[in-house]
Amino acid sequence: MTEYTAVTDVEPGHDDVSGKTVLSLRDATLAYGRRVLWRDLDLDLRGGEFVAVLGPNGSGKTSLLRVLLGQQPLSAGTLLIDGRPPRRGSDLIGYIPQHRSVAAHTPLRARDLVRLGIDGHRWGLPLAGGRVRRRVEELLAAVGAAAYADLPLGLLSGGEQQRVRVAQALATDPILLLCDEPLLSLDLNHQRAVAALVDRRRREHGTAVVFVTHEINPILQYVDRVLYLAEGRFRIGPPEEVMTSAVLSELYGSPVEVIRAQGRFVVVGAPGSDDHGGETP
Numbered sequence: 573m574t575e576y577t578a579v580t581d582v583e584p585g586h587d588d589v590s591g592k593t594v595l596s597l598r599d600a601t602l603a604y605g606r607r608v609l610w611r612d613l614d615l616d617l618r619g620g621e622f623v624a625v626l627g628p629n630g631s632g633k634t635s636l637l638r639v640l641l642g643q644q645p646l647s648a649g650t651l652l653i654d655g656r657p658p659r660r661g662s663d664l665i666g667y668i669p670q671h672r673s674v675a676a677h678t679p680l681r682a683r684d685l686v687r688l689g690i691d692g693h694r695w696g697l698p699l700a701g702g703r704v705r706r707r708v709e710e711l712l713a714a715v716g717a718a719a720y721a722d723l724p725l726g727l728l729s730g731g732e733q734q735r736v737r738v739a740q741a742l743a744t745d746p747i748l749l750l751c752d753e754p755l756l757s758l759d760l761n762h763q764r765a766v767a768a769l770v771d772r773r774r775r776e777h778g779t780a781v782v783f784v785t786h787e788i789n790p791i792l793q794y795v796d797r798v799l800y801l802a803e804g805r806f807r808i809g810p811p812e813e814v815m816t817s818a819v820l821s822e823l824y825g826s827p828v829e830v831i832r833a834q835g836r837f838v839v840v841g842a843p844g845s846d847d848h849g850g851e852t853p
């Protein structure tokens with residue numbers, strides 16, 4: 573079992589925002605041309621809250637993250653992050669992108685990737701070298717990645733790479749952590765480890781979490797609310813309220829069955845695919 577150290581004595585970053593409103597979407601609509609991905613979305617997210625975003629392929633989950641990152645303007649409505657409009661490259665937000673395997677010959681080491689998270693966006697204003705080095709060490713230790721800090725990323729396993737990406741996303745001590753399917757293609761043990769790291773961050777620092785996933789079961793124990801997107805509609809609420817046959821049938825506009833078995837949700841009959849909303853038992 574890997575021992576982790578807490579990221580406690582890193583540079584003072586943002587104040588603990590536990591319980592405070594970190595993100596506020598009002599009457600938010602996103603459309604590409606005539607295609608509406610979601611409409612009239614209201615969402616207030618508080619520090620320490622863990623929201624899972626579920627929905628079939630193309631329902632607008634990644635697009636929602638792009639909106640929150642300030643990379644995609646809303647078609648209508650408003651978004652405030654910590655009371656202000658979103659800003660590209662804001663250090664208030666940490667982002668774990670969708671996992672892509674890194675080419676084996678890339679010279680970038682794990683510690684280089686984490687360092688980019690600290691000063692990659694501060695063009696021309698590098699932090700003092702010693703402080704950055706200490707911060708990188710702390711971040712790598714916090715995710716249990718210190719042992720392979722000097723290896724090229726391409727030589728790390730998928731699970732090891734994801735730990736390093738978590739460290740990179742936490743580099744600016746964010747108040748909001750956005751995760752885009754960070755468990756994809758990880759085995760069960762690494763899924764558990766990465767999900768636990770994200771949960772630990774929000775418990776210890778009050779960071780709000782928006783976690784896009786196709787499968788709720790690996791993170792079910794951490795999820796406060798589910799935002800389910802489908803067919804231009806959405807539903808938000810605690811998992812047991814959203815993950816029901818009645819709600820998902822209404823969202824999809826066709827019969828969907830949700831079975832709760834051994835503490836897991838199994839979704840049967842969702843149009844388009846059979847791999848979202850829940851795992852097979």
Ligand SMILES: Nc1ncnc2c1ncn2[C@@H]1O[C@H](COP(=O)(O)OP(=O)(O)OP(=O)(O)O)[C@@H](O)[C@H]1O
Pocket residue numbers: 604609627628629630631632633634635636
């Ligand atoms: N900039 C854009 N212009 C036009 N259409 C876009 C743009 N970005 C995304 N789309 C389309 O919007 C839809 C939603 O894409 P998005 O990536 O948000 O879905 P998703 O729910 O994350 O899907 P997946 O589960 O497959 O990752 C897709 O059909 C995509 O092709």
